[in-house]
Amino acid sequence: MDMNSLDPRVNRLPSITYPVPNEPTAPLDQFGTFEVFVQPKGDKAFQHEGIVHAPNLEMAYVLAKEAFTRRFVCVSLYVVDTANVAVSPITEGDVNIYQRIEDRSDQPGEKLSYEIYHLTRRGKQHVHAGTVLAVNAPDAMVKAKHQFNSGKGICSVWVIQTKNIRFTLPEEKDLWNTLPEKKFRDASAYKGGDKLSVFLQRKQKSSDHSGHSDNADQ
Amino acid sequence: MYGGGNTFEGVKTDSVAHEDQVKLGEFEGRIARGEKIEPSDWMPQLYRKQLIRMIEQHAHSEIIGALPEGTWITRAPGFKRKMALMAKVQDEVGHAQLLYSAAETLGKPREQMIDDLITGKSKYSNVFNYPTFTWGDCCFISWLVDAGAIVNQLANAKGSYGPYCRALERICAEESFHLKYGHHCVIYLATGSSIQREMFQDAINRWWPPMMHFFGPADMISTHTPVLMKWKVKMGTNDDMRNQFLDMYVPKIWELGFTLPDPNLAKNSHTGRWDYTEPDWEEFKRVINGDGPCNKERLEVRRIAEERGRWVRRALKSPQAAYVTPLA
Numbered sequence: 250m251d252m253n254s255l256d257p258r259v260n261r262l263p264s265i266t267y268p269v270p271n272e273p274t275a276p277l278d279q280f281g282t283f284e285v286f287v288q289p290k291g292d293k294a295f296q297h298e299g300i301v302h303a304p305n306l307e308m309a310y311v312l313a314k315e316a317f318t319r320r321f322v323c324v325s326l327y328v329v330d331t332a333n334v335a336v337s338p339i340t341e342g343d344v345n346i347y348q349r350i351e352d353r354s355d356q357p358g359e360k361l362s363y364e365i366y367h368l369t370r371r372g373k374q375h376v377h378a379g380t381v382l383a384v385n386a387p388d389a390m391v392k393a394k395h396q397f398n399s400g401k402g403i404c405s406v407w408v409i410q411t412k413n414i415r416f417t418l419p420e421e422k423d424l425w426n427t428l429p430e431k432k433f434r435d436a437s438a439y440k441g442g443d444k445l446s447v448f449l450q451r452k453q454k455s456s457d458h459s460g461h462s463d464n465a466d467q
Numbered sequence: 468m469y470g471g472g473n474t475f476e477g478v479k480t481d482s483v484a485h486e487d488q489v490k491l492g493e494f495e496g497r498i499a500r501g502e503k504i505e506p507s508d509w510m511p512q513l514y515r516k517q518l519i520r521m522i523e524q525h526a527h528s529e530i531i532g533a534l535p536e537g538t539w540i541t542r543a544p545g546f547k548r549k550m551a552l553m554a555k556v557q558d559e560v561g562h563a564q565l566l567y568s569a570a571e572t573l574g575k576p577r578e579q580m581i582d583d584l585i586t587g588k589s590k591y592s593n594v595f596n597y598p599t600f601t602w603g604d605c606c607f608i609s610w611l612v613d614a615g616a617i618v619n620q621l622a623n624a625k626g627s628y629g630p631y632c633r634a635l636e637r638i639c640a641e642e643s644f645h646l647k648y649g650h651h652c653v654i655y656l657a658t659g660s661s662i663q664r665e666m667f668q669d670a671i672n673r674w675w676p677p678m679m680h681f682f683g684p685a686d687m688i689s690t691h692t693p694v695l696m697k698w699k700v701k702m703g704t705n706d707d708m709r710n711q712f713l714d715m716y717v718p719k720i721w722e723l724g725f726t727l728p729d730p731n732l733a734k735n736s737h738t739g740r741w742d743y744t745e746p747d748w749e750e751f752k753r754v755i756n757g758d759g760p761c762n763k764e765r766l767e768v769r770r771i772a773e774e775r776g777r778w779v780r781r782a783l784k785s786p787q788a789a790y791v792t793p794l795a
Contacts, residue, residue, distance in 0.1 A: 372633070
């Protein structure tokens with residue numbers, strides 16, 4: 250296409266000569282999703298923030314850092330493949346999800362470490378509640394019921410096996426050191442008030458002198 | 468930035484008649500109580516369809532909206548403005564990612580949304596089909612188009628769908644920088660030389676009609692959406708949003724000594740609402756359907772980017788056994 254853009258760089262873009270696929274891309278022809286958890290401060294629990302699309306866990310970590318911790322306060326971050334998150338249903342009203350999870354006897358097998366996340370209200374985000382040792386994800390929910398059920402307001406539980414999580418390593422914590430230096434991205438760096446009030450005073454004076462009001466205000 | 472003027476499909480009166488009435492009752496009860504709907508909940512087909520449409524259009528608008536501002540990064544006056552504009556453009560593209568993710572929880576894969584944008588099947592905000600001739604145009608977008616989007620986004624953040632609300636909360640937090648930055652740029656032009664003032668006045672004159680279009684067709688002629696209001700998909704009528712914007716920003720524009728190119732624009736003291744010349748809705752329809760000054764360029768730039776990046780995505784891809792819809 251011959252582009253007649255105001256931007257010369259757009260006009261210099263190469264035209265695509267190889268055939269462009271017109272068929273819609275199949276749903277599987279895309280990167281998988283990874284769930285992102287962020288720790289805003291050292292004394293706060295990790296909470297779910299959203300997802301990223303990535304070709305693998307390591308790239309998911311890199312993209313999550315850009316997408317979710319570019320400007321908000323953050324001390325740590327981790328990601329996990331969506332397929333590795335076991336989820337409970339979400340309950341109605343004030344019903345505690347743990348009432349729906351039935352106790353069962355200890356199952357045989359090797360005990361593995363699982364992370365537990367609670368949703369305390371619809372519309373909020375799942376927050377890390379603690380770690381349990383269990384043989385599988387359903388067993389981890391039962392264990393969580395005994396260890397972390399505060400008895401109120403938990404409407405959904407997520408369970409993730411600890412070994413599936415890509416954590417932030419101690420030597421990577423300096424990823425967020427530059428956050429406070431980038432003031433030019435904060436609303437507080439744009440104070441135009443002084444310049445504006447000088448301008449308005451001058452405008453007021455000139456309209457007083459000319460004896461009639463500035464008709465731009467009408 | 469940028470959410471606004473969504474085009475909804477006409478709602479047929481019987482479009483919820485085939486739904487499970489017990490489940491529909493529970494669903495509506497939850498919304499009436501002010502609770503959020505989460506992806507795993509039952510929802511009517513119409514709710515799902517219109518939300519996908521709305522969130523997807525919003526995401527496309529972020530991606531396309533970054534283009535007219537993005538071309539000004541190299542020409543922004545001074546190092547500080549360049550850094551700020553770069554950060555803003557990066558934010559906008561980030562917002563698109565957040566929004567695509569939220570739409571995806573409703574069952575439409577991101578890849579398909581991107582395809583639908585490139586092929587022209589789905590729409591984006593009409594305002595970005597207009598050209599940015601000068602730095603003044605770029606400042607108009609940063610301040611006033613963003614301001615209009617914030618009016619819409621703050622309203623939508625109180626909607627009923629959990630993932631969309633969460634995305635909007637993050638987006639609105641970043642928008643506060645965009646708005647202050649945009650106003651700052653305009654104050655500098657307004658208090659500068661006569662050439663600078665003239666440049667911004669010209670930008671206003673060019674951008675005012677698209678800005679009035681931004682909030683979508685007048686209530687009188689737009690698709691009636693009472694059921695979408697009841698389900699808290701749409702949080703206010705197009706005219707309400709337009710009026711709220713005029714209320715907040717017309718005085719600020721006048722304060723800087725600029726004029727607006729509409730002799731009928733005034734606040735009506737009886738109704739408490741703004742009177743204005745009815746925008747040209749024929750032009751709106753023509754442009755949104757592809758015949759605007761920049762439609763072709765915007766989609767072409769997007770398509771070239773998609774094609775040029777294809778080999779990178781292919782190289783990165785690891786075999787994916789099964790696609791899993793994201794959780795929240």
